[in-house]
Amino acid sequence: MERVLSTGLRLPALPRVRVAPARATLARVSRFSGALVCAAALSAGTARAQSQKPPAPPQSAASGESAGDLRGWLVRIHDAAARSSYVGTMVNSTGTSVVSTRVGHYCEGKNTLERIDALDGEPRSMLRVNDEVRTLWPRYRVAVIEPVDPRASFPSLVSGSEKHIPDFYELHVQPMERIAGHDADRLLLKARDDSRFDHVIWADHATGLLLRVDVQVAGRTLESSGFSDVNIGVKPDAAAVYAELHRADGYHVVKPAILHTKLADEGWVMQSAMLPPGFQALDCVRRALDMPGETGVQAKVLQAIWSDGITHVSLFIEPFQPQRHRSEGLTVIGATHTLTRRVNDMWLTAVGDVPPAALDQFVRALERKQ
Template identity: 50%
Template sequence: MKPTVALRLCVCVMPLLAGVMALPAHAQDAATAQGHDARAWLLRIHEAALQRNYQGTLVVSNGVQTSTSRVQHFADGGQQVERIDWLDGEARSMIRHNDVVHTLWPNAKLALIEQREPRATFPALFSGGEKRVLEWYELHPLGLDRVAGLPAEVVLLKARDALRFSQRLWAERRTGLLLRADVLAANGQLMESVSFTEVSIGIRSQAEQAMAVLRHLPGYRVIRNQALPTALEQEGWVLSKPPAGFQEVTCARRSLDVMASDSSPIVLQTIFADGLTHISLFIEPFDPKRHQAEAVTTLGATSTLATRRGDHWVTVVGDVPLETLKKFVQALSRKR
């Protein structure tokens, strides 16, 4: 939704500089000074996504698929309102008011309501705590550029190990709002990119208008997906040695298929994060009708690994190398 500090760029990072303007001497000094407080720089990006009012068109590309959406965000009197309308594929809208998320499919007349802890999605940055980002990524200022017609400062968050991908970020110079984020392989190859193609920052709040559709849903089938907070160990599982840097953020039991009947199997979902990216671990009862041989897929930066573990089926998904997901499965064991 994605998918940190020594000031020496290795050879594999040099191709990332293409298209980014070199800093003039006075700007280099400023960037160096800024590098001494990298955490504050990153926090400014994250807070801009939460505290600013903005709306724009967002394009996500993974080299195989491209999707476009219209994004609105309003911080209104301590309330967070976000609306995303997908502009391609099946008509769909997501409207979030604080931690309550409504997903609407107008053609199918279906509304899904979930209460969930907000996770960092673009243009927010941190997933599980900003203080930990710089433990696992090195921050390198790369220069100045423009995105969606706006001047931007560019930095590279270079992964310190092979367990995670590097990210290249463009932040609007005046406000710090993230305008673009690239996920990069170890050799510098672009794996996935999310970017505003146009954006307006500092607009008047339109929170009420964004949520207006929720007041009247004639003919809609409304489904509420209830999640029961829990913990892996409480459910009889142990993760003996998770990949370095990833800590459990949330764990909950929820219906596997909210569109089906109340007898739908229950899935246990646990989310782990290293501060910048997160991984979802799903555990459900093994069903020979649905679960066949081990499955491994990679699409852009996102890898998925699904395998059987005794009487259970385990699926791990994240914007990390496949080997990282394998380490999660290897570390998982049944306690009882």
């Protein structure tokens, strides 16, 4: 079996290893995938100095808060993720599996450094220096270099602007709880339609740092991600990142070629009126896949990403190959749904933390240009 990287790249030389998805902070290990370009920051977050005290939690009623209240909470959470230095253990539970990672995230001047070590499964480390992420596989002495993902990952939560999020999620502030040793504000972001799931989030009361996120439907938790322990406000430890990078000297380096493009430029049309409401195009890239067992043979794949500000959908488009694309259907892991479908001579894969009907809308909305 070929290795499937977070970018979709397959490395046949390293069998029986499936690379865990690589978001910037790898909190939801089984859900978050890819790494394409640097994340877009909220203007309110980038304008704050690191030395500035964290803003106080928004003051609002117990339920049915205003759009402004929700935006205030989201900005606070995003700012905390951008400026905080912390070390902790993150746990992702899908109901069928539990995966833990050790995370060190450091803000040192204008630099962002991060080290993430998998505590379960195949040994691997992810090292981030600003806009670049390097995933190290010590058993195989392979280093995979990718840009930072445009999709905000735990504990940042928001991708791009928070402006329209209240149109699709209703905020309910619930009683405070204690999470990972910290007093936490508990918020329910209730979906306003059937195209997305509810999110229950816990944010550190003192700093706003996101501590836990549960993805729910009708009160049932599909997936839970968060800290089991975390120390907020630690002294930045750049040596922890750079020392591991130096230990990887001599590794075989894999750097997938990625070209930013548009669906229209690649011969596709997305009928926006058919998409679930609120999802906006975030990025589109074209890359080559090394075909397993076929030296020198490559296939091109497109990946287009949409976001409603909280959750994301990726649509992968590639030529149909019967030896690889054997069955259509739906796969569910926690909150992540994956829909595969053959359309003429192409193979489409839609992936997202959304209900299956929403994925079906993305697949049906895609058309070839005439």
